[in-house]
Amino acid sequence: MLEDKNQKKTSIAELGEFGLIDHLTKNIQITQESTIKSIGDDAAVLDFNNKKVVISTDLLIEGVHFDLAYMPLKHLGYKAVVVNISDICAMNATATQITVSIAISNRFPLEAVEELYEGIQLAAKTYNVDIIGGDTTSSQKGLIISITAIGESNLDEIVYRNGAQPNDLLVVTGDIGAAYMGLQVLEREKQVFQVNPNNQPDLEHYSYLIERQLKPEARKDIKELLSKLEVKPTSMIDVSDGLSSEILHICKQSNVGCNLYEDKIPADPQLINVCEEFNIDITTIALSGGEDYELLFTIKMDDFDKIKANPNFTVIGHITEEKEGIHLITRANTKIPLKARGWNSLSEK
Amino acid sequence: MLEDKNQKKTSIAELGEFGLIDHLTKNIQITQESTIKSIGDDAAVLDFNNKKVVISTDLLIEGVHFDLAYMPLKHLGYKAVVVNISDICAMNATATQITVSIAISNRFPLEAVEELYEGIQLAAKTYNVDIIGGDTTSSQKGLIISITAIGESNLDEIVYRNGAQPNDLLVVTGDIGAAYMGLQVLEREKQVFQVNPNNQPDLEHYSYLIERQLKPEARKDIKELLSKLEVKPTSMIDVSDGLSSEILHICKQSNVGCNLYEDKIPADPQLINVCEEFNIDITTIALSGGEDYELLFTIKMDDFDKIKANPNFTVIGHITEEKEGIHLITRANTKIPLKARGWNSLSEK
Numbered sequence: 001m002l003e004d005k006n007q008k009k010t011s012i013a014e015l016g017e018f019g020l021i022d023h024l025t026k027n028i029q030i031t032q033e034s035t036i037k038s039i040g041d042d043a044a045v046l047d048f049n050n051k052k053v054v055i056s057t058d059l060l061i062e063g064v065h066f067d068l069a070y071m072p073l074k075h076l077g078y079k080a081v082v083v084n085i086s087d088i089c090a091m092n093a094t095a096t097q098i099t100v101s102i103a104i105s106n107r108f109p110l111e112a113v114e115e116l117y118e119g120i121q122l123a124a125k126t127y128n129v130d131i132i133g134g135d136t137t138s139s140q141k142g143l144i145i146s147i148t149a150i151g152e153s154n155l156d157e158i159v160y161r162n163g164a165q166p167n168d169l170l171v172v173t174g175d176i177g178a179a180y181m182g183l184q185v186l187e188r189e190k191q192v193f194q195v196n197p198n199n200q201p202d203l204e205h206y207s208y209l210i211e212r213q214l215k216p217e218a219r220k221d222i223k224e225l226l227s228k229l230e231v232k233p234t235s236m237i238d239v240s241d242g243l244s245s246e247i248l249h250i251c252k253q254s255n256v257g258c259n260l261y262e263d264k265i266p267a268d269p270q271l272i273n274v275c276e277e278f279n280i281d282i283t284t285i286a287l288s289g290g291e292d293y294e295l296l297f298t299i300k301m302d303d304f305d306k307i308k309a310n311p312n313f314t315v316i317g318h319i320t321e322e323k324e325g326i327h328l329i330t331r332a333n334t335k336i337p338l339k340a341r342g343w344n345s346l347s348e349k
Numbered sequence: 350m351l352e353d354k355n356q357k358k359t360s361i362a363e364l365g366e367f368g369l370i371d372h373l374t375k376n377i378q379i380t381q382e383s384t385i386k387s388i389g390d391d392a393a394v395l396d397f398n399n400k401k402v403v404i405s406t407d408l409l410i411e412g413v414h415f416d417l418a419y420m421p422l423k424h425l426g427y428k429a430v431v432v433n434i435s436d437i438c439a440m441n442a443t444a445t446q447i448t449v450s451i452a453i454s455n456r457f458p459l460e461a462v463e464e465l466y467e468g469i470q471l472a473a474k475t476y477n478v479d480i481i482g483g484d485t486t487s488s489q490k491g492l493i494i495s496i497t498a499i500g501e502s503n504l505d506e507i508v509y510r511n512g513a514q515p516n517d518l519l520v521v522t523g524d525i526g527a528a529y530m531g532l533q534v535l536e537r538e539k540q541v542f543q544v545n546p547n548n549q550p551d552l553e554h555y556s557y558l559i560e561r562q563l564k565p566e567a568r569k570d571i572k573e574l575l576s577k578l579e580v581k582p583t584s585m586i587d588v589s590d591g592l593s594s595e596i597l598h599i600c601k602q603s604n605v606g607c608n609l610y611e612d613k614i615p616a617d618p619q620l621i622n623v624c625e626e627f628n629i630d631i632t633t634i635a636l637s638g639g640e641d642y643e644l645l646f647t648i649k650m651d652d653f654d655k656i657k658a659n660p661n662f663t664v665i666g667h668i669t670e671e672k673e674g675i676h677l678i679t680r681a682n683t684k685i686p687l688k689a690r691g692w693n694s695l696s697e698k
């Protein structure tokens with residue numbers, strides 16, 4: 001639907017594996033001081049001095065994690081990097097390098113891979129990370145992207161999932177739910193397109209939701225912001241599978257309970273409108289949608305004054321003793337046990 | 350052909366993504382001092398003190414890199430780890446951690462993934478590396494494995510591909526070509542099996558070749574050995590794509606030429622016999638076969654005395670000025686330009 005059918009097509013087989021790698025990586029710039037040796041050897045070499053190294057990895061599969069019918073390749077490349085950097089941000093660390101492996105079936109011409117790589121390089125530039133290696137191969141079916149993100153941090157700045165304590169406040173950055181509704185809008189448009197390919201969709205009313213889905217950003221600003229405010233979270237996670245699932249991770253690993261207040265969950269006005277249009281409950285979307293890539297964290301109650309005036313943060317609940325359980329307090333003031341209903345790539349198949 | 354058709358089958362969907370990860374990782378032990386935080390958070394945290402960090406990554410796709418018709422899953426898991434550790438060894442570094450991502454289609458029951466993971470854990474134990482993270486998801490087709498290996502080294506011990514100098518000696522560890530012929534034997538047996546499934550193959554005469562294909566080992570012993578002999582290679586690479594391709598990498602990156610002597614290339618007696626049986630030229634196999642995971646390196650001529658008595662090493666050529674080119678000197682003393690004919694996963698599709 002977003003594809004230009006008249007694009008030039010060069011077969012990748014003409015280039016070969018090494019030719020393709022050379023072609024894609026020839027313009028890659030190294031900016032991180034910690035990168036000693038980048039692409040071109042058996043492995044990359046990094047120097048973090050006395051800082052700790054933080055590593056996270058993700059595997060994205062066409063048809064499972066993304067649909068090229070509405071995901072332009074450049075956006076896909078960008079997003080693939082962002083979701084990994086988000087994991088580094090969730091440790092309160094700073095992303096410094098990525099490795100990028102891609103497998104492509106022979107239906108992809110060189111120009112498609114270039115577009116994907118353009119998005120990857122744009123994200124690397126935006127987030128100031130070096131592309132230091134990877135692998136390029138063919139797949140039997142579809143596109144596969146595997147990214148490993150590497151970051152650095154002083155040990156005393158790293159925040160784990162397991163440090164939440166009773167009476168801590170539960171805080172989330174930005175707003176929640178928009179990315180998932182963006183996906184619903186795109187799915188609907190895809191169906192309209194299949195019925196009538198000449199239909200020109202008017203997506204203006206959905207622009208924020210679609211951007212959150214197609215071009216999410218990782219909250220790399222939060223580490224610095226919290227540091228300026230002199231707040232160190234007691235636990236932290238990024239919101240990739242929906243609020244429910246992330247709250248359960250923090251509570252399970254910290255051995256605590258939680259009360260989440262439905263009326264506090266931050267939502268963009270566009271999300272509120274579109275949930276009405278689709279007749280979908282906005283809280284369900286926030287709890288189970290996912291792909292927000294906001295940060296969810298807990299802070300000591302004493303730190304509340306330091307963050308309360310900052311528009312980046314919303315207090316959405318508080319931590320309780322483990323035995324009190326994990327609950328959503330609804331607008332009607334009912335207490336409902338919170339369940340993981342996050343996106344599950346295995347059980348959906 | 351090596352599959353037990355009566356095995357118990359448990360659907361992975363029953364477990365869900367987090368259940369599967371918990372199930373697979375519950376017995377994972379951490380042994381590396383540098384691993385501060387392993388599986389279970391947004392990212393792993395590592396501490397290398399003053400050592401440098403070495404990182405390499407590989408993406409393995411069913412039907413492109415392996416065939417489950419003759420590759421038992423446990424061996425596949427083992428090999429997937431080994432090929433990545435081999436890249437760390439090729440930097441003259443010590444592997445310390447791996448991340449393991451797998452994507453599986455719904456044709457795989459839980460028991461299959463367990464078997465794969467058993468091999469992965471066996472390799473991790475054998476090579477003393479910690480499994481510190483990864484991703485588990487579904488695929489639309491087949492099995493996909495993405496492994497990132499992390500290692501450490503002092504800066505002055507790291508060996509790149511680009512340090513070879515004219516008059517250096519070209520040295521290879523172990524023997525070359527067996528893994529590729531192992532693959533030919535297995536391919537032949539697969540065809541026999543397809544014609545007559547009751548045929549019981551007698552693979553005794555091919556045991557070494559098959560082991561080299563199905564259960565290769567990375568030369569993690571070489572770093573220590575070279576250090577004891579007080580030899581620091583001037584350049585190094587691992588033999589994954591065949592001798593030709595690796596020699597060309599070293600020469601291209603070091604801006605040198607090379608003479609490789611056909612009669613010096615080390616071959617196992619079993620390989621010699623089987624090449625005769627298959628009527629295949631053994632030098633072609635050594636040059637273009639690949640998957641040997643031996644180390645190819647260059648040393649200063651002055652270091653020859655230190656390595657000449659060691660059965661792990663064979664001098665197979667010497668480095669020349671760039672303008673002299675890269676040649677194979679045949680048994681008949683003819684000079685043939687060396688070309689990259691290594692295994693290319695892209696152009697084969």
